[in-house]
Amino acid sequence: MSPYGRHTYRYTPFLASLLSFSHHRWAFPDMMLSSSRYFGRVLFCLADVFCGYIVVRLRRHQRRLRRGGGENDEVRTAPSFSSPDLIHALWWMYNPLPINICTRGSAESLVVLLPVLASVAFALGGCDIDDDAERTTTTTTTTTMTTTGKEEDEDGKSSSYPILARACLSGIFHGIGMHAKIYPVIYTVSFMAYFSRQGERTMMPTRTTKATTTTTFPWRHPTRIARLAIAWVRRLFFTPCSIAFLLVSMGTAGTLTYLAVRNYGREALDEGLLYHLRRVDHRHNYSMYWYWIYLARGRAESTSSAAPVWSRLAGLVPLVPQVLILGFSSLGIAPYDLTFALFCQTFAFVAFNKVITAQYFVWYLCLLPLCSSRVIWHTRRMHVSLAVLIFTIVTWLLSAFTLEMLGWRSHRMVWMASLLFFVANVNLLLSIMDGYVGPSSRRWGVDDRAAKKKKVKAS
The missing domain is CATH 1.20.58 (Methane Monooxygenase Hydroxylase; Chain G, domain 1)
Incomplete structure (x- = not known):
């Protein structure tokens, strides 16, 4: 049975298959069938909690990097209630808006937030290994520089492979997010720019790498950002890590979409993905365009004819400022600070969008704790x-x-x-x-x- 028989279903069909798992008697005995109707909400709440765990993990990873990679200044004690990591994570964990969104039955935390946060986690290396193993590795492994500029450990294994692996893992989760709801596609260039810079840093000599990491953030200088943007466009598609991320993410999203269309028909593409591109809804809409949408729909219903070409073109006007902001943040901010760039992109995307509902706010609230310390x-x-x-x-x-x-x-x-x-x-x-x-x-x-x-x- 296709889930698109219900007129209001706009998600991936695999979500419906996952939620229908609770109706199988072999999975839920007779005594549990009465409570299986809450299976979806419980699953969404667990996903929301796991999002908070990823936020805390990434905060600790960022703090280790700022303090020199986990040296003696990183004290291994029980987490304090006054810890900045915990305080900023509470912005998400105890925020009433995400709690209301997941408990009312919205799948945002599962189909959108988890893939986004997981891709960020693998991009930043926050889910590699535990703290003890990382501390042991950093104290027992020394690096040498080869004639080609690659960093190698004592065994001769190139250190560029972990970065390439993180790019592939991040691309997998990013592809899942794009298939589940198309809006994470705006992060693609940002991830590519970030991996491009990280890949080039591993290929540079030590003195060049140090000079790059100590460079001040240039977003307050428009001319310098323009030069950097041109440079990133030139080398964006010539770095192995960025190319791997692009191919893996697009391949994952394309494969899942193909399977959905093959099993559930063209409706899986039209209602699950393309609908969000052409969506115009004046109800419960915080957007400043809602009144224009309301008047345009009323005029179309009164004339009983198709909308003119100029009206359809006018619907693309709100995309212009979004494209400009995405380009600026992707090439001017993301190579230096990925999480802050993703937050700015999502915040601007929601603010300029034609449709804004309450669940859209959680898209950037989950990214805020990752950059709030800066x-x-x-x-x-x-x-x-x-x-x-x-x-x-x-x-x-x-x-x-x-x-x-x-x-x-x-x-x-x-x-x-x-x-x-x-x-x-x-x-x-x-x-x-x-x-x-x-x-x-x-x-x-x-x-x-x-x-x-x-x-x-x-x-």
Whole structure:
């Protein structure tokens, strides 16, 4: 039976097959059949918890890298409730929005967030080995430089293979995410740029690698970003790691989509993937475009004819700023800080999208703890931006309540609230980028510029 017999089903058919597992008597005895209807929600909640585990693991991995790769400054003690890693992970674990999304039966944490976080984890190397094994390896293995510039250990094995393996593993999970819901495709260039830089760093001599890692983050210099973007475009498709990631991710997504179409027909492609490209929905939509969609749909129903060409082309206009932002962050930020680039891309993608529902917010909330330690939050501008965002959300909810619950003709009021919500999101994104201190920051909440001033005074 095809799951697309239900008109509102817009997911991959493999999700329906997984959830139907609870209806098999050999899997659930008769005494458990009465509670098997909660199988899906329990599965989504477990996926949500596992997302939090990946967040904590990646936070610890990033802290080890900032402190020199796990030397004596990394104290192996029981996690404290005041640990920045735990505090930032609580932004996701105890956030009421993700909890509400998974407990109400939404599969976002399973079909989207897990593949995204897993691909990030393998890209950053946060799921390689445990801490003890890593500490033993780093203390007993020495590296030498070959004539070709590759790093090799004492056994002569090239260290570029782990990076290539991480690229392939990350590509597998990235392909699963693209098949489950098409929006993770916006991360492809960012992952390729990141793996391209990581692959080139292993091929460089030691002095070049050190110079690259100590370079300040250049996003505040547009001309330098333009030069870097041109350079990354030239070498993006000539690095083995980036090519491997692209081929594996596209191959995984293509294989899963082919199997879905073969078993469930063309509906698996139209409803599971392509629908999200052409989706226009004015109900429960936070987007500033919802009123235009509402008027366009009403005009189309009244004329009983197909939409004109100019109307269909106008629907592509919202994609223009998204493409510009994705290109800027993919080539100007991702090679230096992958998680911050993914967060900015997702935040901007949601803010500029034609359709915004509550579950879209969890797309970037799961990435926020991975880069929050490199953003200064305790500033006047940041506090004002967050307050304005909260105010616009409350305004939108009150306006929508008068429209849907009270039956008032408050369409324009809801539209104005959507415009304010869009402006607040853009302002918050600019505040976050302005408070960003770069991937080389050693301590949470400390600006690199302030640290440099202290060094100058001390000298």
